[in-house]
Amino acid sequence: MVAEAVARAVPSSGVVAHTTPRCPLIVVEASSVLEVLRFLRDDPAQSYKMLTDLTAVDRVAGQGQIEVVYTLRSLEHGNLLIVKAAIRAENPVIDSATGLWHSANWAEREVWDMFGVHFEGHPDLRRILMYEEFEGHPLRKDYPVDRRQPLVEERDVINDPWPSRDGL
Amino acid sequence: MGPSHPATHGTIKFQLRLDGETIIACDTEIGYLHRGFEKMCEQGTWNQCVPYADRLNYASPLINNFIFTEGVESLLGISVPERCTYIRTILSELSRIADHLTCLGMAAAEVGAQTVAFYMNQARESIYNINQAVTGARVTVSYGRVGGLTRDVPEDFEPMVRAAIEEIVEQLDNCEKLLERNRIFIDRMVDIGVITAEEAVSYGLTGPLLRATGVSYDVRKHSPYLAYDRVDFDVPVGTRGDNFDRFSVRVDEMRQSIRISEQILDAMPEGPICVDDPTIVLPPKTEVYESIEGLMAQFKMVIEGIRVPEGEVYFAGEGANGELGFYLVSDGSGRPYRVRVRPPCFYGMGAVERLCKGHSVADLVAIFGMVNMIGGECDR
Numbered sequence: 001m002v003a004e005a006v007a008r009a010v011p012s013s014g015v016v017a018h019t020t021p022r023c024p025l026i027v028v029e030a031s032s033v034l035e036v037l038r039f040l041r042d043d044p045a046q047s048y049k050m051l052t053d054l055t056a057v058d059r060v061a062g063q064g065q066i067e068v069v070y071t072l073r074s075l076e077h078g079n080l081l082i083v084k085a086a087i088r089a090e091n092p093v094i095d096s097a098t099g100l101w102h103s104a105n106w107a108e109r110e111v112w113d114m115f116g117v118h119f120e121g122h123p124d125l126r127r128i129l130m131y132e133e134f135e136g137h138p139l140r141k142d143y144p145v146d147r148r149q150p151l152v153e154e155r156d157v158i159n160d161p162w163p164s165r166d167g168l
Numbered sequence: 169m170g171p172s173h174p175a176t177h178g179t180i181k182f183q184l185r186l187d188g189e190t191i192i193a194c195d196t197e198i199g200y201l202h203r204g205f206e207k208m209c210e211q212g213t214w215n216q217c218v219p220y221a222d223r224l225n226y227a228s229p230l231i232n233n234f235i236f237t238e239g240v241e242s243l244l245g246i247s248v249p250e251r252c253t254y255i256r257t258i259l260s261e262l263s264r265i266a267d268h269l270t271c272l273g274m275a276a277a278e279v280g281a282q283t284v285a286f287y288m289n290q291a292r293e294s295i296y297n298i299n300q301a302v303t304g305a306r307v308t309v310s311y312g313r314v315g316g317l318t319r320d321v322p323e324d325f326e327p328m329v330r331a332a333i334e335e336i337v338e339q340l341d342n343c344e345k346l347l348e349r350n351r352i353f354i355d356r357m358v359d360i361g362v363i364t365a366e367e368a369v370s371y372g373l374t375g376p377l378l379r380a381t382g383v384s385y386d387v388r389k390h391s392p393y394l395a396y397d398r399v400d401f402d403v404p405v406g407t408r409g410d411n412f413d414r415f416s417v418r419v420d421e422m423r424q425s426i427r428i429s430e431q432i433l434d435a436m437p438e439g440p441i442c443v444d445d446p447t448i449v450l451p452p453k454t455e456v457y458e459s460i461e462g463l464m465a466q467f468k469m470v471i472e473g474i475r476v477p478e479g480e481v482y483f484a485g486e487g488a489n490g491e492l493g494f495y496l497v498s499d500g501s502g503r504p505y506r507v508r509v510r511p512p513c514f515y516g517m518g519a520v521e522r523l524c525k526g527h528s529v530a531d532l533v534a535i536f537g538m539v540n541m542i543g544g545e546c547d548r
Contacts, residue, residue: 103372
C-alpha cells in the first residue's frame with residue numbers, strides 16, 4: 001500500500017516493500033530519500049508527521065553499504081513505517097532531513113558521530129556523544145571494541161569554551 | 169552551566185549566551201555518560217543485553233527490561249504466557265510511578281518545594297521495596313528474560329502492591345495540597361518553556377512532553393503491547409504545553425497507572441511465567457544439577473545464546489519519559505547484529521534550546537527538570 005503510493009509519487013525512488021514483525025518497511029534509493037520522506041510527511045493519506053528515530057546499520061562486510069534507517073510515525077492514523085536507504089561505505093553521503101523535521105538534527109549528528117555518515121545540508125554536523133578529537137566512528141563494525149584512544153590536551157573551558165555552534 | 173552543576177541532576181553542559189539573565193542562545197552538550205551501550209550489546213548474546221538495558225533509564229529499569237525482551241520475542245515470533253504478560257504490565261506501571269515520582273520530586277525541590285521531594289521519595293520507597301522483593305535488587309534488576317522472567321513474584325506480592333498503592337495515593341494527596349495553590353511553585357511553572365503541538369511533533373517529543381501540548385499520543389493506546397489492550401485507562405493531556413502541564417500530566421498519569429495496577433491485580437492469572445521452549449529459556453536448576461540433558465541444555469544456551477532468526481524489528485513501548493523503542497537487527501547467529509535504542513529524552517534534550525530561549529537562567533533549571541533527562545538513557 002505505502003510502497004505503491006510512494007512508487008506513484010516518486011517514480012525514481014525504486015521502492016521495494018518488505019515486512020517486519022511490527023510494521024511495514026520500504027527500501028528506497030538514497031538519491032530520492034528526501035523526496036520520499038517529504039511525500040510521506042505531507043500527503044494526507046500517509047501523514048507520517050513524526051520522525052520517531054533515525055539510525056544506521058553497518059552492512060559493509062557483505063554489501064559494502066551502510067543503511068540509513070528512518071522510523072516514521074503517523075499520529076493521525078496510528079501507523080508506523082520504516083524507510084531504509086543504502087549508501088556506499090566508501091563515500092557515505094546522504095541528504096539531510098533537517099529541513100523536514102527538527103528531530104533529524106540531533107539524530108543525524110549521532111549517526112555522523114557513530115557511523116561517519118555525512119548528511120549533506122545539515123546546519124551543524126558535529127559529534128554529539130563523543131568529543132571532537134575522537135578518532136574513528138565507534139559503531140562501525142571495523143572499529144574494534146577494545147581500541148584505545150589517544151589522550152587529548154586539557155581544554156581551558158572557562159576562557160576558551162569549546163567548540164560550539166557558530167554564533168554562540 | 170555544567171558539566172557538573174548542583175541544579176542539573178545528571179552530567180550535562182549547557183553553553184549559554186545571555187543578555188543579563190535572559191537566555192538568547194543555548195548549546196546543549198550531552199554524551200558525558202556514554203558507555204557504548206549499542207556497541208556492547210553486539211558483543212554478547214541477546215539475554216546478556218538485559219542487564220545493560222537496566223542501566224538505560226535507571227529510574228524505571230523494569231520498563232527497559234520488558235520492552236527489550238518483548239522486542240526480541242516479536243523477532244522470534246513467540247508470545248509469553250499470560251501470567252508473565254500481566255506481571256510485566258503491573259511492574260511496568262509501578263516503575264512508571266517510581267520514575268514520575270523521581271522526576272517530579274526533584275523538579276519540585278529545584279524550584280524550592282523541598283518537602284514534596286521527601287514525600288515523593290517516601291512513596292517511591294514502597295515501590296523500590298517491591299522491586300527488591302520481586303527481583304532481589306532495587307535498581308539493577310535484570311528481571312526480564314527473552315521468553316519470560318527470571319522468577320515468579322513472591323507469594324505476598326498482591327498485599328504488598330495494595331499497601332504500596334495506598335501509601336502512594338496518600339503521599340500524592342499530600343503533595344497536591346502542598347503545590348496546587350502554592351504561588352511560588354505556580355509562578356515558576358506556568359507559561360515557562362511553552363511549545364506548540366506542531367513543533368513538539370517535529371522535535372520528536374513523546375510521552376508527557378508531547379501530551380502536555382494536547383496531543384493524545386501514548387504508545388500503550390496507539391500500538392498496544394503487554395496487557396494494555398485489556399485494561400481501562402485514560403491518557404491525560406494538557407492544553408498549554410508549558411512546564412505546569414508537564415507536571416500535571418505526570419501526576420495524572422500516576423493515578424492512571426494505579427488504576428491499571430489495580431485491574432491487573434484483580435485479573436492476575438495463574439500459570440507458568442516462561443515459554444515452554446528449551447531453545448529459548450534456560451532449564452530449571454533442578455534439571456541442570458540432576459541430569460546430563462539439563463546440563464547440556466544450560467551449557468548450549470549460555471555459550472551459543474538464542475538463535476533469533478534473521479530479520480529486523482522496531483519495537484516501541486511507552487517508557488516513563490516517552491516512546492522507548494528498540495530497533496533490533498539479527499543476522500541469525502546467537503548474537504545481536506545491531507541494537508539501537510530510541511531514547512525518549514535524547515529528543516527531549518534536543519528541544520531544550522527551543523524551550524529555554526527567552527527565559528531566565530533559573531527557568532532553565534525548571535525546564536530541564538521537566539524534560540527529565542536520564543543520563544544513562546540519553547547518552548547510552
